[in-house]
Amino acid sequence: MASLRDVKTKIGAVKKTKQITKAMNMVASAKLRNAQGRIERFKPYAQKFFEMLGDLAAGADESVHPLLAKREEKKTVGIVIVTSDRGLCGSFNANIIKAALKLAREKRAEGLGVKFYCVGKKGRDAVRKAEYEIVVQYRDIMGSFDFTVASKLGNELINAFLDGTLDEVVLCYGEFISMGRQVPVAQIVLPISGTPGEAAGSGKEYVYEPSVEGLLAELLPRFVKVQVYRGMLDTSASEHAARMTAMDNATRACDDMINALTLLYNKTRQAAITRDLMDIVGATEALK
């Protein structure tokens, strides 16, 4: 049986762990509120953007712009994996990584080359371990990023797609559905197909300047960036939500453990007292 002192130290340790997990929970909840606010602020832009694109794309088909063209013969697939920089958020990162690596294996089985673009440290580490080629990596940015990062990555993807280095680009990120639910999503970004705005177009007749093609040439690359940005925003919100849940569970587990250990402590203490009493009684009996 564990000694009294051991149990006591253990209780102390668990209590300290609980303090940390509780603090992390609170920090994550504050950050989550922040991240959700950013998603909210991004919504009007995205909505308006899709509407505009919908109006424009209504009459356009694949031949209008190279970013829309599906390639008959695919050689290389680019996978953008957006994860968090830090761990301790349950299975959140693992799920995204699993989805991305599964996709990579499938593509490889089809005889295609796979190249990775990594945003976030956790995804980068996993991809490196799996020994896939990493073209670009962005680390330690999930804490504070803005549209320029998405813009830079978007440009890189577009250039690679246009000069034929990549024939398809898939974006893997953690979609934020609710506090309790974050789902890894793999979405084809390039070639652009079925713009979500198609149904949302307002159906009004516009005068276009410079021209429909000219505007599409401006809008489509930005569409890629908007998608990348949304992936990053979602991942960041999901990360904090996942961490909150994980830390909440951890805090509760600590409580349970403290209870169990306190019980053990008291039992041990009682046993020790009983033993001492027996000794004393035995000794006085012997002296009589």
Next chain:
Amino acid sequence: MSKKLLLEIVTPDRKVLSQDVDYVGAPGALGEFGVLPNHIPFLSALGIGNLYYKDGGRTHYVFVSGGFAEVNPDKVTILAEAAEKATDIDTERARKAQERAQQRLARAQEKVDNARAQAALRRSLARMSCRTSGEKAGTC
């Protein structure tokens, strides 16, 4: 004549402006265009430059870059990658950006770098001129 236009400027990070105005002048890709209430529906790409709007006789300036304008009879929506009201522009930062861009232009060998530096230079110049125009109009 009391009819007004609703001007909305949104960027990916926030809503910069949402206000009823009398007139909007925007830097279109093919040159500046002006919008009064009851304009026909119109969609245009925007260049880097200054957008201005008139409200109650005062002219306000807003810097925009990389955006689109959607004009409807009673509403103008601007979608921009970056947009700042003249009052929010940091001239000191813009001046530094200008110097950086000029240095890079002097060194740049590659075409890509050159184009990028030029765009940065244009942005910083537009920012500064936006601030000056705003100060001249007495709105910042």
